Amino acid sequence: MSAKKTNASRYRSRLSAAIHETAAGLQRIGLIDKATMREFDASCLTAVEPLSAKEIVAIRKRAGVSQGVFAHYLNVKPKLVSEWERGEKRPSGPSLKLLSIVKSRGLDAIA
Numbered sequence: 001m002s003a004k005k006t007n008a009s010r011y012r013s014r015l016s017a018a019i020h021e022t023a024a025g026l027q028r029i030g031l032i033d034k035a036t037m038r039e040f041d042a043s044c045l046t047a048v049e050p051l052s053a054k055e056i057v058a059i060r061k062r063a064g065v066s067q068g069v070f071a072h073y074l075n076v077k078p079k080l081v082s083e084w085e086r087g088e089k090r091p092s093g094p095s096l097k098l099l100s101i102v103k104s105r106g107l108d109a110i111a
Helices: 003-008 014-028 034-044 053-063 067-074 078-086 093-105
Strands: none
Touching (some): 014 034, 053 078, 053 093, 067 093
16 A cells, blocks of 8 residues: 555545645745644544444445454454444544544545
8 A cells, every 4th residue: 555545544535635745844844833733633634533333333334344354454353343333332542543534435545
């Protein structure tokens, strides 16, 4: 996977990624301060919101994969995906971020 694809998949859209790259360049040459750049970073990244069990099932089914395959993409155990889908546990941290990316961009965004 190319660095550009990896970097672009962090953002809401290709346009956000391109705008962010431009702003980062402006920050490097001193036209944007670090505080402004941090605020800009936050506005460009894929939003992370809590997901219900039903939403997780829908994300996986829309991707057309089994719990085991989905777990492999997310780097978690299949049992954990099952627990999320039954509402026994809730994803957090990196898992929630990856799920948010898959929800907005599809499974290919993290492949």
